[in-house]
Amino acid sequence: MTDVASRRDVDERPAITERVVTLTVNGRPHTLRLDTRVTLLDALRDRLGLVGTKKGCDQGACGACTVHLDGRRVLACLTLAAQAEGRAITTIEGVSGADGQHPVQQAFMEHDGFQCGFCTPGQIMSAVALMAEGRAGSDAEIREFMSGNLCRCGAYPNIVAAIREAASQGGHDAGL
Incomplete structure (x- = not known):
C-alpha cells in the first residue's frame, strides 16, 4: 500500500x-539573485539593507511600506521585486535631495507629524x-488621499498640517 499523504x-x-x-533604487543599480516570490519590501530590507521602508501588516492595509515606483506610490509588500526591474524605485532613504531634507520631512518635524515614528517613512x-x-x-483632500496610511498613535491632525505646509511652500516640486 502506498502512502498517499507522503506522495501528495x-x-x-x-x-x-x-x-x-x-x-534601480535611489538612482543606484543593484543586481540580485532572488526567488521570484520575493516582495520588493523584503528585497529592500533583507537584501539591500534599506530598513527605512517598514514592514507593518505585510498585507497592504497599513501603508508603512510605501515606496515610489517610477514616481507613483506603491505598497512594497504587495509588489514582487521582479515587477520592479527596469523601473526607478525611490525609498525614504532616497527622497531627500543633496541639499538636505525633503520639504515634507522638514514639515513633519516642525508639526510633530510623528510620535512613535514607525509609520512615518510610509506617511512621508x-x-x-x-x-x-x-x-x-x-x-x-489630504485626508482622503492619505487614508491608506495608518498611524497607530493618531498623529493625523499633525500629519495633515505638515502636508498642508509643505504643499503651500512648493514642496510638490521636489522629490519625484
Whole structure:
C-alpha cells in the first residue's frame, strides 16, 4: 500500500525559481539573485539593507511600506521585486535631495507629524506622491488621499498640517 499523504506532500511543494533581477533604487543599480516570490519590501530590507521602508501588516492595509515606483506610490509588500526591474524605485532613504531634507520631512518635524515614528517613512512617501499628483488642495483632500496610511498613535491632525505646509511652500516640486 502506498502512502498517499507522503506522495501528495512531495508533489505539492512548489519549485523554487530564482532569477537575476536588477533593481534601480535611489538612482543606484543593484543586481540580485532572488526567488521570484520575493516582495520588493523584503528585497529592500533583507537584501539591500534599506530598513527605512517598514514592514507593518505585510498585507497592504497599513501603508508603512510605501515606496515610489517610477514616481507613483506603491505598497512594497504587495509588489514582487521582479515587477520592479527596469523601473526607478525611490525609498525614504532616497527622497531627500543633496541639499538636505525633503520639504515634507522638514514639515513633519516642525508639526510633530510623528510620535512613535514607525509609520512615518510610509506617511512621508505618500505625502510626497500626493503633492506631486496635485492632491493637496484641502485638508479633506489630504485626508482622503492619505487614508491608506495608518498611524497607530493618531498623529493625523499633525500629519495633515505638515502636508498642508509643505504643499503651500512648493514642496510638490521636489522629490519625484
